[in-house]
Amino acid sequence: MYRLSKLRxxxxxxxxxxxxxxxSISQIFxxxxxxxTATMVSHLVVLWxxxxxxxxxxxxxxxxxxxxxxxxxxxxxxxxIFGVYVFIFPLVVYLTRQVMGYISPNFLSGLLIYFxxxxxxxxxxxxxxxxxxxxxxxxSAFLVNTLGPTLALNLALFVVLYFPIRWVYNWLK
Amino acid sequence: xxxxxxxRRLVIVIVCVIVAFALMTVSVAVRNKKATPPLVQxxxxxxxxxxxxVVALPANGLRGSVSAVSELLNTYQENQQLKKQVxxxxxxxxxxxxxxxxxxxxxxxxxxxxxxxxxxxxxAAVITRTPSSWQNQVIINKGSSAGVVKNMPVMSGSGLVGRxxxxxxxxxxxxxxxxxxxxxxxxxxxxxxxSGKTVNGVLSGYNxxxxxxxxxxxxxxxxxxxxDKVVTSGLGGVTPKGLYVGKVAKASGDDYGLSxxxxxxxxxxxxxxxxxxxxxxxx
Numbered sequence: 407m408y409r410l411s412k413l414r415x416x417x418x419x420x421x422x423x424x425x426x427x428x429x430s431i432s433q434i435f436x437x438x439x440x441x442x443t444a445t446m447v448s449h450l451v452v453l454w455x456x457x458x459x460x461x462x463x464x465x466x467x468x469x470x471x472x473x474x475x476x477x478x479x480x481x482x483x484x485x486x487i488f489g490v491y492v493f494i495f496p497l498v499v500y501l502t503r504q505v506m507g508y509i510s511p512n513f514l515s516g517l518l519i520y521f522x523x524x525x526x527x528x529x530x531x532x533x534x535x536x537x538x539x540x541x542x543x544x545x546s547a548f549l550v551n552t553l554g555p556t557l558a559l560n561l562a563l564f565v566v567l568y569f570p571i572r573w574v575y576n577w578l579k
Numbered sequence: 580x581x582x583x584x585x586x587r588r589l590v591i592v593i594v595c596v597i598v599a600f601a602l603m604t605v606s607v608a609v610r611n612k613k614a615t616p617p618l619v620q621x622x623x624x625x626x627x628x629x630x631x632x633v634v635a636l637p638a639n640g641l642r643g644s645v646s647a648v649s650e651l652l653n654t655y656q657e658n659q660q661l662k663k664q665v666x667x668x669x670x671x672x673x674x675x676x677x678x679x680x681x682x683x684x685x686x687x688x689x690x691x692x693x694x695x696x697x698x699x700x701x702x703a704a705v706i707t708r709t710p711s712s713w714q715n716q717v718i719i720n721k722g723s724s725a726g727v728v729k730n731m732p733v734m735s736g737s738g739l740v741g742r743x744x745x746x747x748x749x750x751x752x753x754x755x756x757x758x759x760x761x762x763x764x765x766x767x768x769x770x771x772x773x774s775g776k777t778v779n780g781v782l783s784g785y786n787x788x789x790x791x792x793x794x795x796x797x798x799x800x801x802x803x804x805x806x807d808k809v810v811t812s813g814l815g816g817v818t819p820k821g822l823y824v825g826k827v828a829k830a831s832g833d834d835y836g837l838s839x840x841x842x843x844x845x846x847x848x849x850x851x852x853x854x855x856x857x858x859x860x861x862x
Contacts, residue, residue: 426634429707433635433717434642436708437850442787445712482620483627484709485716486610486745486752489602493595531711537600538607540760541713551787552712 416578417458417467421476424450429484445552446559449524451476453564456520459502460511461575470496490534498523513568524560528553614729621747628750635706698819701725701857715755717852722749727857730817735855738823738846756792757785757849768794768824769812776801779812791828794841803830809843819860
């Protein structure tokens with residue numbers, strides 16, 4: 407199924423586009439997103455991956471593999487520290503797939519899963535950055551200044567982009 | 580059977596965690612020690628950087644046109660204020676030119692070719708920014724083929740914004756001075772006080788809550804007042820002398836009460852960088 411559909415090209419192209427859009431959004435809205443008391447990081451690439459899990463039904467997209475590739479590019483190109491997102495992205499995809507076994511994919515359950523995924527991503531990347539001394543931020547400051555605002559931004563993006571992305575996936579099928 | 584698959588999963592998780600740590604440690608070590616990243620990474624980054632331009636250029640263009648409209652609205656007020664400043668600046672500029680010329684002649688007389696203040700500039704555009712809350716990093720569109728070398732200082736607008744942390748062929752990463760990581764290169768800076776004394780020190784970090792850079796390791800106990808200008812001192816290698824960093828906001832005791840710690844307001848707004856200048860020292 408996957409090999410015959412437009413998803414075969416459409417999914418990776420969308421993934422790469424989202425990856426670059428993350429950086430461009432951070433650059434363009436830098437003044438608004440990166441305030442000292444509220445740092446918001448956009449995770450459009452995660453949104454694309456999670457939506458793939460939500461909408462794939464019979465099409466078996468190798469999402470975790472593509473997640474690892476996106477993570478590798480993210481690590482090398484954006485952060486320069488290899489070995490963080492290359493593991494986190496597939497983990498989040500795996501996590502979402504596990505949860506999807508218990509509930510049916512719809513807007514609300516997707517929102518809840520996305521909430522968990524963003525929390526996992528931010529927490530793990532925070533831990534990794536603390537380990538290699540990229541940041542000295544205290545855990546409480548992380549919760550208030552980074553995790554909260556980031557969740558707010560990404561859930562808002564999910565709400566706005568859920569239906570457009572679903573349309574794109576349906577079109578690609 | 581159930582137990583077996585659980586064990587296998589556990590092993591996979593543990594192996595992944597160990598590999599992740601190993602990779603992270605190695606890449607941090609490489610980043611701190613080597614002048615350029617491994618060839619594979621460089622090559623990959625160049626390709627990704629080229630692809631990114633396809634997305635980043637339209638996005639940045641769109642931003643430019645939007646901000647152009649919003650800037651048009653308060654142009655009149657700004658124009659009036661600027662007119663006053665221009666007349667003062669013209670005078671300063673002429674004097675500057677005369678002094679620079681005189682300086683050149685004097686240097687020639689004592690056969691001094693390049694001193695600490697001399698540098699040439701490479702201007703570059705910012706392609707994108709790292710979407711991460713702890714790494715204040717931007718990626719610029721000039722790399723080693725344009726002559727960029729690791730650790731060079733980067734300026735934007737009126738002041739210093741950061742240093743080059745990774746160089747690829749056609750793009751490089753700039754670690755902003757607001758980045759607080761342990762391995763960040765600390766700039767050697769100096770302040771000329773009102774009484775004419777020079778105080779040397781090192782930029783030691785960034786306070787996100789107040790938006791101020793801190794300066795430590797002061798060499799003297801000279802009285803420093805608010806508003807004194809902080810410039811790079813040119814000591815310790817690749818940074819030329821006299822790049823403007825910011826103004827002193829306040830002085831306080833450091834964490835142990837033994838020495839003075841200065842808080843500096845940066846000269847440039849570090850959240851909005853479009854065009855930056857890489858300073859290349861002539862050595």
